[in-house]
Amino acid sequence: MDAMLARDMWKATEPLHTVTYFAEECRTANKEVGLKGYWMGYFGSRGAPLGAVSAGTIEATFFGFHPARVRRAIPDAWGFASPEAILRVRGEAAARALRRAFPGIDDVAATAAPQLREVVLAADGAGRALFAANRDLPVPEDPVEALWQAITALREHRGDGHVALLTGEGLTGLEANVLASAVGTVKAEWLLESRGWSQEEWDEAADALAGRGLLEQGEATDEGRGLRARIxxxxxxxxxxxYRVLDEPEALYESLVPAAKALADEMPFPNPIGLPRVG
Structure with missing residues (x-):
């Protein structure tokens, strides 16, 4: 499987994963289990596979969020709902959202979930904390929930690798956000709102990138665009x-595309993730 197909697979799987952030079923499940507000729900639900970890662990693994935004939710979240309780409801809620948004998801899951589990087991967890934590969760009996869980694990595998590359280039989480905006991946206002940074902090990070020759007057230079493209x-x-464990990864991708197109309505475009529509 080549890099281009891996990117296409991300476009096809990410909409299925992101119901956990945008779908009403998932937001309601977070509230009913005891989490307070959207951001506690986000950090608590996504971080639950790691256990009742510190705010610093969430800051490091999630990357790019303002520490104050994280610390308003973590570790308080674990006092309202244990990671075990959160894990019991998050996959079930995601499966309900997937079935509502794409009634054919059970047929997709019957064939795709076992294949994606193979991919999960073939992936290296070294240095990938969020992936490894999700990989080691029990496989749900419900095929749709199992599909969502496998997609989530692989999503975190990709994200963990991406964070390693960003830090390897000496970029802070905020600087990575500024550079993504400067090359046109995500609008600055989306990142400022969703990641919790102030305009002053954003401008300071832009100045730092300019000092490295990556930005000029707020726009990415050729060097900045080149760095982002390499990452x-x-x-x-x-x-x-x-994915190379699969004999026909292209067939798996094609089986997921109809669901991804249907699930696109569950998330905003443009979005803070920088995900384009599939197809």
């Missing part, structure tokens, strides 16, 4: 490796 290309290459 994205290498992210795709690292994400492709575990």
């Amino acid at each position: 994205e290309r290498r992210t795709d290459e690292l994400a492709a490796s575990p």
Whole structure:
């Protein structure tokens, strides 16, 4: 499987994963289990596979969020709902959202979930904390929930690799956000709102990038665009490796596309993730 197909697979699987952030079923499940507000729900639900970890662990693994935004939710979240309780409801809620948004998801899951589990087991967990934590969760008996869980694990595998590349280039989480905006991946206002940074902090990070020759007057230079392109290309290459366990990864991709197109209505475009529509 090449890097291009790995990127296409991300476009086809990410909409299925992101119901956990945008779908009403998932937001309601977070509230009913005891989490308070959207951001506690987000950090608590996504971080639950790691256990009742510190705010610092969430800051490091999630990357790019303002520490104050994280610390308003973590570790308080674990006092309202244990990671075990959160894990019991998050996959069930995601499966309900998937079935509502795409009634044919059970047929897709019957064939795709076992294949994606193979990919999960073939992936290397070294240095990938969020992936490894999700990989080691029990496989749900419900095929749709199992599909969502496998997609989530592989999503975190890709993300962990991406964060490693960003830090390897000496970029802070905020600087990575500023560079993504400067190359046109995500609008600055989306990242400021969703990641919790102030305009002053954003401007300071932009100045730091300008000092490295990556930005000029708020716009990415050729060097900045080149750096971002190299990071994205290498992210795709690292994400492709575990899919090579499959004989026909292209067929798996094609089976997921109809669901991805249907689930696109569950998330905003543009979005803070920088995900384009599939197809």
